[in-house]
Amino acid sequence: MRRTILWMFLAVGGPAIAHDFWLQPQAFRVQPGAVTPFTLQVGHGPYRQRSPIPASRIVRFQRIGPAMRDDLRSSLHPGGRADDGTVAWTGRGTYVLALDTDNRAESHLPSLRFNDYLVAEGLTPALERRTREHRMDYDETEVYSRHAKVIVQAGDLDPAARDQVTEPMGMPLEIVPEVNPHALPRPSVLPVRVLYRGEPLAGATVKLTDLDHDEKPVEVHLTNAAGRATFALPVRGRWLLNVIWTRPLPPDGEADYETDFASLSFGFS
Template structure:
């Protein structure tokens, strides 16, 4: 029986789409009243592979709320990852637009057969990793990576759209919108910049996904030389922007690459 389970697991890993590592924060309500609460879940995957994340609490290194005045509130004590119906309850007393951020450690590893790993790199636009494998003549070898996850979510509290939405929060890989989606009148465009360790990242594939119809991305862009990309501004629904980037680890490391998965989720009631 154990052998059969191992075979089934291997086949499933080959069939799972490259976006299966998509990870984001999803409150039940993206807009609430001051003093009100909303449950939140940690989500991973997409389409038929979407599920509650099983990440253990010990791997979550940061979970914070950036208030409208830039003050940081540690929300990690409020997490109960793996709860029966949610992973935490969010309550906001201060009106305005709040930005929540979550960051994990990079202890998780992924090991994939050569064909599967190369396909994943191509689909996600991880050109530096493909070039590294070509230089090392390792395209036919198993690919491996350590990975971490970063996620931000925009929560609108009350009607005032003031906040720090357009400011970086110091994540290793970060999507920073250049305008607040909740600002009125709402713009027809959503320009963003991608930062990698605080610097604009060119050539990154950024995807906008409708979380209510998430089998495929709604729009895909590649960041320009200034790390910028431009999307149509959604007018309703629940949405996620996500990006992935990687770099080679030193020779002799237990894996080949160090990868970061990053997302920004937001929505309209």
């Protein structure tokens, strides 16, 4: 089976071709009934750009809101002139958009760049395997997929509505906030859980980045044994949480690792 191959030359602090990926709505707070354009973004700092991902690789795009869950894949048009799609907010409350891609993208890295990448992202399963099998000077190939969520608040918070923001969406790798960032009274911290294949993931590096100043994260934490990490909740601005995890593949396969990239974006304007 042939896959799309991306030859990436990645160093710590260098181009983030396969790193941060998220859903960027025109606004994170909207009026009920509004129609909001959004873009798919990738990279950070000077390497940030709209993602070139084709629609054929997006296997899920859902809107989850008060008493609703629907498939919006037909609303996508990646690579559009001004945006990659639009979403209508049918009533007041907190909504989540959830997007998954397939894992048909492939990257190949020379050994030194791959080692730097593993260290920078805290990808211990790959580091442990490379050390154990004396592969630290091997070039490696990984297949990868993306999993992005965004929280959008339409109008006022509906305290009687079920809070789907704090519930898992069933993604292979997922950041699940344990409080709604728009809750009242406003929480001072944002605790999150990281789930990998439905189970809490310990030892994962979770980063919080200010999307208006995204050269580097403002907070970085490792998840504990229960898959949890806690961040100070910003009071304004546009924000991104992201995490990466990988697993070794059998030695007779086309790739050496399967990697998942997950993000959660939110904001207050």
